[in-house]
Amino acid sequence: MEAGNMAQQAFVEHLVDPAENFDQWYVDVVQQAELADDAPVRGMKVVRPYGYRIWELIQQTLDARFKRTGVENAYFPLLIPKSMLEKEAEHIEGFTPEVAWVTRGGDKELEEPLAVRPTSESIICPIYAKWIQSWRDLPLLLNQWASVVRWEDRPRAFLRTSEFLWQEGHTCHATAEEANERARQMLDVYRDFIERELAIPVVPGVKSESEKFAGAHRTYTVEAMMGGKNWALQSGTSHDLADHFGKVFDIQFLDQDGTRRYAFNTSWGLSHRTIGAVVMVHGDERGLKLPPRVAPIQAIIVPILGRKGAAKSVLAAARKLRDDLEEIVRVRVDERDDRSPGYKFNHWELRGVPVRIELGPRDLEANQVVLAIRDTGEKLTVPMAELATMLPELLDTIQDRLFAAARTRLDTLTVDVTEWETMAERVATNAGWNRVWWCGDAACETRIKNETKATIRCIPFDQPGGEGTCIACGGTSTAQAIVARAY
């Protein structure tokens, strides 16, 4: 089997070697694994069923996590009047260059242009102002699953497209402290979700002033290290908006002591770029490697029909196996009759299915199957009767192994750097992330960006303490920052 498998590979799939050209490899994998495709609209992509199924699994588990913290879902209008978007000055300044404007409805010019939502603070806050009267109406904890539009001329599927799928949470609180706690809490939901479900370790921290969300008091972020060039991907952000939006949109409430006060807000979002992260963190030269918890298909049964006499019984056994297993794992049989087993092996490896179950006439006689494990490449023979108990454990092991590998990579490639030249060299050679002392000065941040193209990804929550010397100016610094190039 293996020989035929290798021989067929050449004409089955054509992936560029990720070590040679990681960006092209990403494009190839997304296209060939049928996660997404180009659309006849500039900057936009189609999310294909296989990619969308990953998004559905992400939605399920993330939505359950939100609800456990008391958040409910709602839906707010897609279109936002210009005057409303303009109310918070920093907010509109940040988003103007990216907004798509509706100027005609039916055959009429609109009196006021409407923005296709780039994010929803400016439509949600005025509505909250109406709903919130008393301290008893707080906290208000809502989330929306939707798409947003931010104009983009050079799209990359999942990572950067003019329209993307996401969720945006918007909460409202009586005190600054409570809002900040909620922002931190939701960041921790993201951290937990990304680490456990996507098997991607992240560094949680706070953004610098220049990198924070337009209009926020403080932006928290979880940053993940991608494969290939070891760049960072901002994978989820949570904003403590303080009372900036509360004041601008007049969200006032009568407090328990009879005083009228402005409310404090948070917002937090995670998008389908996390699917891009899954591709880039775990994939290899054979294609995707999906963490079992978000794999649309966790085990693919490939019947190896053999000579004519056996074909019928092998196929029947494969179907029975599926029926027995489908309550336990997401399993399917590849019944295509115009494709060889070798072709199918490559097909499902490219698509990152964690476990392949091969079933041939001899296996059937021996009441066994051969398992091929996607991430290690190992093969093992297993009695059919043991599959139902063994498979879930195996999937957990794979999930843990993917996370451990990514964790090792992140830890190994994140290096404490004290010399400017070392940092510049590491950035230029895509050597990994740099943990550096930073004095907090914007000028030093700008110098890093201008001279190396890397940015301060975050000031991690996890700090060594003590003082150090700023990598840029040599001044006294009380905190370290992560410096890396980013998507």
Added chain:
Amino acid sequence: MEAGNMAQQAFVEHLVDPAENFDQWYVDVVQQAELADDAPVRGMKVVRPYGYRIWELIQQTLDARFKRTGVENAYFPLLIPKSMLEKEAEHIEGFTPEVAWVTRGGDKELEEPLAVRPTSESIICPIYAKWIQSWRDLPLLLNQWASVVRWEDRPRAFLRTSEFLWQEGHTCHATAEEANERARQMLDVYRDFIERELAIPVVPGVKSESEKFAGAHRTYTVEAMMGGKNWALQSGTSHDLADHFGKVFDIQFLDQDGTRRYAFNTSWGLSHRTIGAVVMVHGDERGLKLPPRVAPIQAIIVPILGRKGAAKSVLAAARKLRDDLEEIVRVRVDERDDRSPGYKFNHWELRGVPVRIELGPRDLEANQVVLAIRDTGEKLTVPMAELATMLPELLDTIQDRLFAAARTRLDTLTVDVTEWETMAERVATNAGWNRVWWCGDAACETRIKNETKATIRCIPFDQPGGEGTCIACGGTSTAQAIVARAY
């Protein structure tokens, strides 16, 4: 309790009597039950958490039904280039008056305006053309959960808004017969879903030429009778598009016999107007009456704290009851300390919660609770130990009873009418639906519309056979049609 309850009612809720002004009652219920609210954007509404939770329950069960028929979900761009929307002539003619146009992206005027999707055939079909090469790629069965924009100046929450939530299925087939079968199959999925989950009986049938979807070969519909004025609501439609879009968008495939052929399409959609249907079919003068299967809260526990000494143990018992029941039903405790039991009774009746569980100090002593049933108003005392087995059965009974009541209403108020005057009179007095013989002529259909304001809702699949006399022209007719006013 009952006396206090009635006394409080006046200042708790202010619903117009549905028998006096059904339209205003609808507005009041939607607003006061917090299903939806006005938005600061013309024609649009906010779907509030309680309304959105109903939509989530609808999505869950409908999505599972789609998947059982082999349909997968995907996501296609929100914005559609003008040239693409214009390709199918009837299609663009039908939708032009309702389209919102994006003409600016960022700070630039766009070379070509982009339509905010009013429906997605014209963006999905060109993509299908790329994906479909061979008969082996067929059928292609995709669905998308999204929102669409159709300009609307006089919005009514859920029923008619410039933006609405929906799903749109788009399939592609090798033969005309198969496409037609799929269109019929999905209509039957809608029928089954609306009848079983929403407890609303529907009349399935085919639309007249003038009422069909712009660009369709044939439109199937399920029509439901609302309460109050007994008008019809088109509750889901499924279109056999034949090869209209296949030819326009050049969806060709190589068939098994080596011939290149055009593919045949269907599309089918159901929107959040079904929430409006639930309100209008089941509601009464006390507010919503939710079918248990789509009720966000199926049972609400109202602790009646009594004198100070008992309060603590009653509340503890209420919480324990919730913990015991929450795996079985969607249950919550109303713990508000600033509201009387009577207020809470009205509050949850207005919101249509099927079962209220009252628990007071004496009930606690007797190890029992008092159940109040929303649809019948009856009260019964039940031993606490029996609740876990009794509640699911009770909810099923309520679900069946709501359906039976709506069924009786639909059957009673749908009348065979042979005289024009009778029909005109019945339409003018909102007496119900009219089953009439219709010759099929467009002129007769127009006369009905112009002279009575009613429309032909559908030609039901279920026909008596034989021949009759057209209600409008007296000509020979082989089929009956449903004539009614519609939302």
